[in-house]
Amino acid sequence: MKPFYLTPENLKNFIQAALREDIGDGDHSSLASIPNDAQNQARLLVKGNGILAGVELAEMIFREVDADLKVETLLKDGQKVQIGDVALTVTGKAQSILTSERLVLNCMQRMSGIATYTHRIMDLLAGTKTRLLDTRKTTPNFRICEKWAVVIGGGMNHRYGLFDMIMLKDNHIDYAGGIEKAVKATHEYLKRIGKDLKIEVETRNLEEVKQALEVGGIHRIMLDNMTPATMKEAVAMIGGRFETEASGGITEQTIREVAETGVDFISVGALTHSIKSIDLSLKAVKV
Template sequence: MNGLHPREVRRFVRNALREDIGRGDATSLALIPARARARAVMRARQALVVAGLPLAIEAFRQRSRSVRIRTRARDGESLQAGAVLLEVEGPARALLSAERVALNFVQRLSGIATLTARFVRAVAGTGARILDTRKTTPGWRKLEKYAVRCGGGHNHRFGLDDLVLIKDNHLQVLQDAEPNPVAAAVARARQRWPHLEVEVEADTLQQVQQALDAGADRILLDNFSLPDLREAVRRVAGRARLEASGGIRLDNVRAVAETGVDDISVGALTHSAPAVDIGLDFLQP
């Protein structure tokens, strides 16, 4: 599992702390003596898959280099309710001012990892991979796609520049192209970007055949019924990678995987994953 670059971690945390603290933590500055120290544990309050601990650690360290941190879990690990993720000790003001930022990162990213892991478990043994999409929070794409990997999923394209994905709107613009919009689109993509893979979104079995004839590397089967997914798998017979998408839920993803598709993309991994319940509990001195 590829991790986050330390420089990116520092940047994300620096911006989050600046946003949260502003001109200063008014409450802690008013109430907490400058020399006061504190201990706290970050604890899971539900079963979850961990993601985002490096960001939480960085949040505490950016507030004070004298904070001592003991890591009790790692990203990608499954934990039960009550498990401790981190133990921190240091200046009380530093811990209090970093608390919300640290929790925001870990709660949000662990929520994505936890939901992803549920989808991955649901298709176990079928050979199908669970993919994410570009339906991410603006500015958080690297973090959210990292969390998907923590949950055992795989990343689709990171942006518009690393894969040609010909979708229905592109084909609509090319509706008068010869011999058909799909063939014309694939040919233009190959000419302009010979080093990139080309994927075609198909709404019908006819478009699947057109994409296959045009030499597409991947074909995205958008909102296909189970019988049509099986027919697409039969027709393609391994000559292109098949991705099912649209209306994928935990209660139907197994059936989709069992049709024989290679990949299943799930936008909900990033746009609808609920944050998990994690708390930072301060301990008695």
């Protein structure tokens, strides 16, 4: 099942906005140098090793630019790839292929980098019950692609935005006057507006974990920037009453130890904000 945000409307809006940004009043390089009726083909070449992502999106981009372009996908999203693989071929109007090229590559290179890194972190969690989450630390106007890439890489999305889950973080709690006041105000607000949203509370120490347990009425407790020893104690305190999530400063070197504390989830901002893109290129083929 695809994530809820991958609707035809959302994807079309993203693609159209990205094309407007790039094309402006015309792809003058292609219009100037290539005959309007020229027909050609190009291959999308993989120039790095990893997990491929963005193939389905690439098909949509090509169709949005020119519905007559013919795309043959040779590899699918989520497949392992290596240098020299050909992900797809596109055939049709040469000007349209060239106009599509950069947006296709920009999306697929970054998405493949995110999927590859997500897969790598998932391997570090193998054998534990802990599930890997992304965060809202995404590129503005590119979140739909970055969140999608995490799923392709085997991870899970946290909330998509501010609208689909309540997360009472440290600043919310401090501004509200404490965990109890923040949670009670949240329940009153949700009742008033008629929404049923899951509530997560961030805690910074065992005393705040205790406060979250006492107030109740929540779904998940975040254990933020705690040592593995403290997390293990917190998980024992919570005793399965609520879901648990570890967050803050978790690295490849520490993630396994964190998972072994028994937390249900680990959220890692680096899945989307600190990745290296996979090198890809679109090369002309003479037909």
